Amino acid sequence: xxxxxxxxxxxxxxxxxxxxxxxxxxxxxxxxxxxxxxxxxxxxxxxxxxxxxxxxxxxxxxxxxxxxxxxxxxxxxxxxxxxxxxxxxxxxxxxxxxxxxxxxxxxxxxxxxxxxxxxxxxxxxxxxxxxxxxxxxxxxxxxxxxxxxxxxxxxxxxxxxxxxxxxxxxxxxxxxxxxxxxxxxxxxxxxxxxxxxxxxxxxxxxxxxxxxxxxxxxxxxxxxxxxxxxxxxxxxxx
Numbered sequence: 001x002x003x004x005x006x007x008x009x010x011x012x013x014x015x016x017x018x019x020x021x022x023x024x025x026x027x028x029x030x031x032x033x034x035x036x037x038x039x040x041x042x043x044x045x046x047x048x049x050x051x052x053x054x055x056x057x058x059x060x061x062x063x064x065x066x067x068x069x070x071x072x073x074x075x076x077x078x079x080x081x082x083x084x085x086x087x088x089x090x091x092x093x094x095x096x097x098x099x100x101x102x103x104x105x106x107x108x109x110x111x112x113x114x115x116x117x118x119x120x121x122x123x124x125x126x127x128x129x130x131x132x133x134x135x136x137x138x139x140x141x142x143x144x145x146x147x148x149x150x151x152x153x154x155x156x157x158x159x160x161x162x163x164x165x166x167x168x169x170x171x172x173x174x175x176x177x178x179x180x181x182x183x184x185x186x187x188x189x190x191x192x193x194x195x196x197x198x199x200x201x202x203x204x205x206x207x208x209x210x211x212x213x214x215x216x217x218x219x220x221x222x223x224x225x226x227x228x229x230x231x232x233x234x235x236x237x238x
Contacts (some may be wrong), residue, residue, distance in 0.1 A: 010117045012117050032144060033138050059115070111137060169208055174203040
């Protein structure tokens, strides 16, 4: 599964019997999900030692309200909300499902898959489970605007146009600690650096899409030649 991204691994051992559960995703957990996105989760249960059955579960109550699991291939949805599969004997088994992100999911909504692997040593025996384990999680972000860095001389100025190229409109700006901002009627924001300051400054711009969802983007300002000012970082913290 070289084209898949690992999400979580769980394992259990009971004497000579054991089992390993691997949950992988077609979506990269290090990148945000967007509303309406679909991707696939695949769970492989690998038994060892010859237990009657080795079970794998995704705890549905831990997935949050931002996603829906469907197209269950090898999974069974239990009454307690868990998605279950199992391998018998010593042969691994892989189950898959499709994950759909809710079109109305808010920014910052999380999906953190928690899994359990368990052994049934012999038919009719009580299940021996491991504790619930989670590792990689997913989060939702409707828009992602990269931060910006401005490099200015003391007293210099720079203008940020209203059009971001992302179909968003600027709805607000934060107040910088050192310089000043001027907002033009057309939405352009102009930063004016102090005339006698060398160091860093920063402020935040807020944008909104046509549906009213907002996103923030940070602007960091480098003023002067910071290599000649060892106290620049201290001045920023102060």
